Amino acid sequence: MYRYIVKRLLLAVPTLVGAAALVFVLMRLIPGDICVIRLGSGGAHVDPASVEACRLQLGLNNPMIVQFLDFLWSYITLDFGTSMWSGHPVTHEIAARLPVSLQIALMATVIAILIAIPLGTISALRENTWLDHIVRMVAIAGIATPSFWLGIMSLVLVLDITYLATGKPWMPPIDYVPFWQDPIRNLSMVLLPAITVGYRYSAVTMRMTRSAMLEVLREDYIRTARSKGLLEQIIVNRHALKNALLPVVTLIGIEFAFLIGGLVVTEQVFNLNGIGRLFVQAVQNQDNVLTQALVMLVVVIFVVTNLVVDLLYAWLDPRIRFS
Numbered sequence: 524m525y526r527y528i529v530k531r532l533l534l535a536v537p538t539l540v541g542a543a544a545l546v547f548v549l550m551r552l553i554p555g556d557i558c559v560i561r562l563g564s565g566g567a568h569v570d571p572a573s574v575e576a577c578r579l580q581l582g583l584n585n586p587m588i589v590q591f592l593d594f595l596w597s598y599i600t601l602d603f604g605t606s607m608w609s610g611h612p613v614t615h616e617i618a619a620r621l622p623v624s625l626q627i628a629l630m631a632t633v634i635a636i637l638i639a640i641p642l643g644t645i646s647a648l649r650e651n652t653w654l655d656h657i658v659r660m661v662a663i664a665g666i667a668t669p670s671f672w673l674g675i676m677s678l679v680l681v682l683d684i685t686y687l688a689t690g691k692p693w694m695p696p697i698d699y700v701p702f703w704q705d706p707i708r709n710l711s712m713v714l715l716p717a718i719t720v721g722y723r724y725s726a727v728t729m730r731m732t733r734s735a736m737l738e739v740l741r742e743d744y745i746r747t748a749r750s751k752g753l754l755e756q757i758i759v760n761r762h763a764l765k766n767a768l769l770p771v772v773t774l775i776g777i778e779f780a781f782l783i784g785g786l787v788v789t790e791q792v793f794n795l796n797g798i799g800r801l802f803v804q805a806v807q808n809q810d811n812v813l814t815q816a817l818v819m820l821v822v823v824i825f826v827v828t829n830l831v832v833d834l835l836y837a838w839l840d841p842r843i844r845f846s
Contacts, residue, residue: 540595543594543598543819546819546822547591550815551587604816606810607808613812617816619796621820623797624798626702626717627786630717631720631721635722639729643731643732644733645658646733647736648740661726662725663726664726668723670789673719677715699796700712735767735770765839777828780829783824784824786799787799798817
């Protein structure tokens with residue numbers, strides 16, 4: 524098992540270096556000059572000497588290989604530099620936004636798992652019954668519904684119910700407060716977006732769980748277990764579900780990693796200052812330093828998530844860790 528973990532950790536290193544090189548090159552291919560944008564905002568005249576001084580300050584005149592090595596070293600030492608647009612340290616910009624996106628992603632993942640795996644399993648066990656049809660309708664509705672429409676409708680519904688119950692208008696708080704400081708204020712801000720995202724997330728996972736369970740239930744070893752007289756609950760929990768979870772775990776990991784930087788629409792609808800919104804602002808302002816840091820953050824989250832998924836694979840299927 525330890526050799527398996529070390530092997531996966533070593534494979535993550537070239538992945539991160541290759542991703543860093545790709546991000547570095549792509550950011551340099553974007554047209555435009557951040558110094559011209561900074562100095563010429565509002566239509567002001569741009570002084571060439573000021574532009575040159577700005578490029579010198581940001582190290583944009585250095586050879587590309589030097590810039591790339593500086594870029595790699597800064598990430599190794601966790602020094603992400605200063606935002607080209609705001610002038611604030613990138614670590615402060617990310618630290619102020621990451622808790623919002625991370626909490627919503629974690630809560631949405633938990634909600635999706637609690638909904639998708641039980642319903643997907645029941646749907647497979649009751650194939651082509653009325654219960655199966657209802658679960659499939661719920662899943663298809665979640666996949667087909669646009670996230671922005673679902674967010675707006677859920678927000679309007681909660682606001683109307685609150686107004687009818689209390690007679691006062693209510694709006695969720697804008698400023699993020701950690702859960703351990705004020706649980707009620709924190710949940711009033713993130714619970715509704717987490718449920719909205721979690722439902723849509725669960726729809727995909729539900730379909731995957733159902734398909735994987737149907738495939739496993741038709742295997743020979745399941746028929747053998749039933750012929751031996753084992754209880755159906757033991758067959759489902761110990762044999763069928765554990766093997767069916769392999770593709771489901773992969774999907775859950777990919778979706779979780781995507782949610783960290785992919786909640787742009789949800790954050791816009793619920794007015795949340797998360798990583799997705801910061802991502803859009805960094806690209807609009809052509810802030811290369813901040814954009815690179817955000818892209819690499821998402822890459823690291825994907826790599827770590829894949830590592831966790833690989834370890835879960837080894838736990839669910841012993842053949843993997845001994846191969």
